[in-house]
Amino acid sequence: MSFDLDLFVIGGGSGGVRAARIAASQHGARVALAEESRLGGTCVIRGCVPKKLMIFASGAPAAAAEARAYGWSAEAGRFDWPAFRDKLHHELSRLEGLYEGGLVAAGVAVHNARARIVDAHTVELDDGQRFSAAHILIAVGGRPVRPDIPGAELGLISDDLFDLDRLPGRVLVVGGGFIACEYATILNGLGCATTLVHRGDKVLRGFDTEMRGLVTRQLEQIGVTLQLDDGPTALAREGDGIRVSFKSGADAVFDAVMFATGRAPYTGGLGLEGTGVRLGSRGQIVVDQWSQTAVPSIFAVGDVTDRVNLTPVAIREGHAFADTVFGAQPRCVDHGLIASAVYTRPHELGTIGLTEEEAAARGPIEVYAASFRPMRSLFGGSEARALMKLVVCETTRRVLGCHIFAPEAGEMIQLAAVAVGMKATKEDFDATVAVHPTLAEELVTMRLPVRRAGPELAGARHAAEPAEA
Template structure:
């Protein structure tokens, strides 16, 4: 090690940082230290993918009793018990955190429960007062949700807070139109919360395929989520008695159930970040940019995330940061300082857990195994866990049509399971194909289980499969996904 305490010191105990630390120590024989200021597992395990997906599962049971009765079962829908679910959820997160700690220990990684700050390109100072040196430093500090810069924004929740609620609100306003906003809108609606969503843009899920996002918006509204596009929050404050009375009167006139009285929702301290726990301040009065005034039991801001790079001494150590605080890195995740690397949300490249893990693996290959490995950010499948789900890989129709001549194969239909009982839900299967090469440039699926489907479709797209390769694949019948290999004629070209 030539005078350093560690060959590698990792800042951040999320999925990317722990994977890099474990592989560097366990496979490459490096001496590795890691510091985590909060809970091991990071955003994905503690405040993101895992608890959110468990909430998705819980919310999807809401309509099962009604559907089952149409299939001949004598079942009745009951009430959702948040306390029962939440207790089990917290127990699972505790279990997973211990798994992460054990994996690190078993790989020989020395861990520090402390905040880390750079002193120089090879030196880290911990909040405990310890000073540590390392030949290489890996920034894997992740990111956090942000509130908009408006008065009283502290009254609102962010996504981290949702997982630690003592009780669910009766009504909630969700600000934002990205995947986090839309996922929580569907989750909370499924759990019985009256959900209103404001998004300043013309359509939710900006950046995704236009046809797919249009169907998701339509389905969300069909399910009872009150989605308002072209709308943003203008003012917010703690509601007064007359505000609540006005909202009740407006709701009664519209045939809507009353919102809770002050204190009715029983919402107490919020979890996720113990250092940020605070008391719920009661119902919130909100005025929108369209002039609408309403009272909600809670407001959730899902308006963006930012890298956890503030006050880490990065710039003082010579590390260049992009606008917004992301660490600027090259294709090998190396920063402007040769000894300092960064992966995951701290770099704001592709903010997905499997991507952070792959970036960590590529870092170890490059630095500790002598095998320079650039990070591959092309054709990454992803899923949005709305209801219905959205699975996507490759280019949208809009992106593809800007770069070359394409053919669009698309079908939207009522799936057998719900069509049989007269439900209106529709699904969508869509392929974007290059006219010249015949390669499938993009695949987009809106359907129950779309996340599972797109993982498999993503293999074919990543391999460079052509439309004719899809056509030669025999359909699995009767399934929704068989439509991916049975579409013969393009619905449009351009």
């Protein structure tokens, strides 16, 4: 059967762009891509990139305070939100242009249109054009969701933050995941009176419990008002503000409410109903290890599959798909060992592998930890403590998990991930000579476990305690 194209990609985010570019430029496939919004997707346009730039901006007051402690006359001054916002959008447009330029240079035909699937080999754009393709790749990502409560339409989602005319004086962040923690950090740092409400007793459900406690306390220490074990039940307009009612019975007025209550796969309106593609309970596209759906010609990568919703994972999945289908280089992505970072301030959280709780449930472990005040911030008058933590299998000596709560933890966990991914043992870490003076040297200088645990020894304390300095 003859087709117009070898591959049609629906979605111009990180995963879709990588798949299209590799299939066309490295494997010679005839490729087209449709994106209804902006090339670059959530990460470049509405997520990772603008968020990280805002994290940098929000750290200026703390940097000025530290500079004064080191003998400089320094003041952060007044934050000019419109000037920052306009420069931010200029940078995002530049990055979008690079994405488009890369696709065009690879020979990919780009369509700025919404696409839907007609059948296993046919895609229709919202302008009426139809294309047949030997393979279809769905890479449309996910979208933020609002809670099902009265007045939810009055709240913002994370996408809206970058387009505000002015910053709110009083803001409520709803949620306890990494997006909520990062945006609470940003808004607080930019001078907004920030409250975070979360239904749990600690933020970051699913992360290592000890690290969750540290991030929770840090949010409070930097000035974020925490409202834990609670949640909003209704929003109502009140003058220029929004009155929020809570499960606890309290209520308060805010200038803005931002929902960071999760994301859902963006599968509505794709035309999947009659194709045979199976959807999961959250609307995610069900795929196998090769990112292939129940329809052999249709594949999906990235957040729309709801496997591991991280940009580098989508990129890896898209690249593996292109190599497998068009490059005769079959490979799939191992989703079992992936590093991640939460960009709070002053300390970030970097993590890879099993949490202490997960590891202990599987067998006997040793936990090595070092808690200390970093030299740089200590000299500047800060009492903030860092924590380095290794979770080690008592039998094999393999490092099962590494968790870092410290400045630039994201940078450190990237390198630690190489060692953990190579199945390094605790003795491999011990054999590495420290680089001094650094924060990361603590990862290779911890000699005694602070505790042992396991299915029958959960939480049992060893005589040694974390080193403190």
